[in-house]
Amino acid sequence: MLVNAKEMLLTARKEGYAVGQFNINNLEWTKAILETAQENNSPVILGVSAGAGKYMGGFKVVVGMVNGMLEAMNITVPVALHLDHGTYEQAIECMEAGFSSVMFDGSHYEIDENVSKTKEIIALAAKQDISVEAEVGSIGGEEDGVTGTGEVADAAECKLIADLGVDMLAAGIGNIHGQYPENWQGLSFDALAAIQGSTGGMPLVLHGGTGIPAEMVQKAISLGVSKVNVNTECQLTFTAATRIYFEEGKDKVGKGFDPRKVLAPGVVAIKETVKEKMEMFGSINKA
Numbered sequence: 001m002l003v004n005a006k007e008m009l010l011t012a013r014k015e016g017y018a019v020g021q022f023n024i025n026n027l028e029w030t031k032a033i034l035e036t037a038q039e040n041n042s043p044v045i046l047g048v049s050a051g052a053g054k055y056m057g058g059f060k061v062v063v064g065m066v067n068g069m070l071e072a073m074n075i076t077v078p079v080a081l082h083l084d085h086g087t088y089e090q091a092i093e094c095m096e097a098g099f100s101s102v103m104f105d106g107s108h109y110e111i112d113e114n115v116s117k118t119k120e121i122i123a124l125a126a127k128q129d130i131s132v133e134a135e136v137g138s139i140g141g142e143e144d145g146v147t148g149t150g151e152v153a154d155a156a157e158c159k160l161i162a163d164l165g166v167d168m169l170a171a172g173i174g175n176i177h178g179q180y181p182e183n184w185q186g187l188s189f190d191a192l193a194a195i196q197g198s199t200g201g202m203p204l205v206l207h208g209g210t211g212i213p214a215e216m217v218q219k220a221i222s223l224g225v226s227k228v229n230v231n232t233e234c235q236l237t238f239t240a241a242t243r244i245y246f247e248e249g250k251d252k253v254g255k256g257f258d259p260r261k262v263l264a265p266g267v268v269a270i271k272e273t274v275k276e277k278m279e280m281f282g283s284i285n286k287a
C-alpha cells in the first residue's frame with residue numbers, strides 16, 4: 001500500500017540520511033525502481049512529472065500501475081507516489097486520483113500568492129493524509145534557459161512557507177535541473193544552513209540530484225536535506241545501455257528485436273543507478 005512521505009522523511013531527517021525520489025516514465029522504470037528499493041530494504045519515493053503522467057495515459061493510470069505492482073511484487077518497503085512540480089490544478093487532480101504525496105510548485109508566483117495557494121493545497125491534502133512539498137525560490141535548469149549558479153532561496157520566505165505546515169520544502173541552493181554546466185559554482189552551503197536555521201526540523205528537498213558530487217550531496221544531507229530528487233541520471237544510464245545493445249547488433253540476433261529484450265539492459269542500468277544513489281543517500285536498510 002502506498003504511504004505518504006511524511007513519516008519516512010521525518011525519520012530520515014532525524015537519523016541523518018535522505019530518501020531518493022526517482023522519477024518514473026513507464027512500466028519498466030517503475031518496476032526497476034521498486035525492485036531496487038525492495039532488494040535494498042530502502043524507502044522510496046516515485047516521482048511523476050505532469051508530462052510523464054500524461055505520457056503514461058494520465059494520473060489514474062499511474063496509480064493503477066503502481067498499486068498493482070506493489071501487490072504483485074510483494075513490495076513491503078514504504079513507497080510514496082509523488083507529483084513532481086505540480087500546478088495547483090494538477091496537485092488537486094493527483095490527490096483525487098490516489099497519489100499519496102504531491103508537490104505544489106508555486107515558486108513562480110509572488111510569495112503572497114505562493115503562500116495562499118500552498119495553504120489551500122495543504123488543507124485539501126490533510127483531509128486525505130497526503131503529504132505536501134512546496135517550493136521557494138525557483139530551481140534553475142536547462143528548460144528555463146538558466147545555467148551557471150542556479151538560484152538561491154530567501155531563508156525568511158522559506159520560513160513563511162514552512163510554517164504553513166508543509167511536510168517538505170524544496171529551496172534553491174544553487175542546484176539545477178538536468179545536467180550541470182562546466183562552470184557550475186556548486187551548492188551554497190551558507191544558504192542551506194540559513195534555510196535550515198529558519199525552518200527548524202523541516203525535511204528539505206534537493207532537486208536536480210544528477211551530477212552533484214557525492215561529498216556535496218552528503219554534506220547537504222548533514223544540513224537537513226532529507227529527500228534528493230533524481231531523474232536525468234536514470235535517463236542517461238538507461239539510454240547509454242540501450243545504445244550499446246543496438247551498437248553491438250544484439251537486436252539482429254535471434255529474437256533480439258523483442259521489446260522485452262531491447263529494454264532489458266536499460267532496466268539493469270536504472271537498477272544500478274538507483275542502488276548507487278540509495279548508497280550515497282544512506283537509505284539502504286532503513287525501510
Ligand SMILES: [Zn+2]
Nearest residue numbers: 085207208229
Ligand atoms: Zn525539481
